[in-house]
Amino acid sequence: MSSDGIASINVLNEASGTVIYGNRGGDGVIVITTKKGLIKHAERIETLNKKINEVVQFKDWTPEANYLKQLSTTNSIEEAYELYLEIRKNYYNTPTFFIDVADFFEAKKEREIAIKILSNLAEIELDNHEVLRALAYKLESFEAYDVALNVYKEVMRLRPEEPQSTRDLALAYENVGNYQKAFDLLFTIINGDLVEKDLNGRFHGIEQLAFIEAGHIYQRYKDKLKLTSTQEGLIKPITTDLRVVADWNHNNTDLDLYIENPKGETISYKQKSTRYGDRLSEDMTEGYGPEEYLIKETLKGAYNIKLNYYSDTVQKISGPTVVKVTIFKNYGKENEIKHIIIYRLDKEEEEIEIGGISFI
Incomplete structure (x- = not known):
């Protein structure tokens, strides 16, 4: 023809x-x-x-989805999974369906099934970077780092102009043990290679976080890195008793990190530091964060972590804003502990108690 x-x-x-x-x-x-x-x-x-x-065309997310009600009526994990296979053909254009259903099985202590379901979403050719970020966050929380890396690669392809894409991909490489690639990507943020891509200053301050994260890799994996003389002179090893980082998937979101230290002082955008060494990063009111809290030497007692969620500029097809809170204890040390918590935020001016972490 x-x-x-x-x-x-x-x-x-x-x-x-x-x-x-x-x-x-x-x-x-x-x-x-x-x-x-x-x-x-x-x-x-x-x-x-x-x-x-x-x-x-994607369908909008609905907080009380019928498919969750259907799954809740099943009598076993096997029956629930069979139902998922049966109804998913009706929801291929609803990306949050896969995330919701993965959450359902995770709540049932069936993490392997949850990862399999999220992998199904990863196989669909999505061009919505916000859905993909939410997907990658969930995969990270399930420690499915290899799959998460591929998702972050796709986000980078879709949004190469945003330094956050580079940072996310760098940390994903660190998660799978490719420390050189992770360091090199972070250094492109540190040395200003991406400044011209952020002309509106939406990510002002992200280079400070990249500096800390590159220093963390240098501290823990120096013997696996090849650094230039410039990098050797600039990057310093980083260790700190407590580090908390909040990232989110929706652009133009105003979300604030709050930490209450054992002395009862609250560290927030209103008071970013204390005489005890608490420090909070730049207040990100646009972009995707991140916001970071750290203290090099903690006091004895509990540090309580909260989030305040003010608003999204626009409600997206990917549903409510998804936030990833990463908590590090003994950051950069041999006994480092890392914990990821995922939240979905659907109410403006919502205060969320993340939890407490104690030091003796």
Whole structure:
């Protein structure tokens, strides 16, 4: 057929093709509409185009999703998973379906199934970087670092102009043991290579966090790094008793980290430091964070961690803002402990108690 006779071409990936054509569409589908077909079969083509549009366009997240109610009525893990397999074809265009269902199985102590479900979402060709960030956060919390790395690579492809993409990918490489790649990426933030990509200053202060994270890698894995003389002179080993970092997936979100130390003092954007050595990073009111709290030598007693969530500029198709809180005890030391907590924030001016960490 001559190209002159073609009116349009639609390429459906495996997931979308399966939804419309069943198993026949499992390898993807190319839909070619001819100009003659538009005349002879206008009604059928219009129906098909509507169906394609419904599949390709994401559906909005709903907090009380029917699929969660359905899963809750099952009598066993096996029955719940079978139901998931049955109904997922109806939700391929709802990315948060996979995250919600993964949470359902995680709550049932079925982490392996939860990771498998999140991996299903990772296989779908998404071009929404905010959904992908939320997915990567969940995978990290499940310690599925290899899969999370691939997701962060995709975020980097979609949003290379944002320094946060570079930082996320660097830390993902650190998680899988590629310390040189992690260090090199962080250094592109430290030395200003990405400044021209942040002309509006939305990520002002991220280079300070990258400096600390590069110093952490230098401290723990120096023997596995090859550094230039400039890097050797600039990067210093970092250790600190307590470090807390908050990242989130939605652009233009105002979220604040609060820490109450054992002396009853609250460290926040209103008071960023104390005489005891507590320190809070720049207040990020745009972009995706991060915000960081650290103290080199902790006091005896409990440090209580809170988040205050003020607003999203726009509610996204990816659902509520997802925040990742990473807590390090003995950061950079041989006895370092790392813990990741994931929250979904759907109420403005919501105060969330993350928890406390004690030092004796």
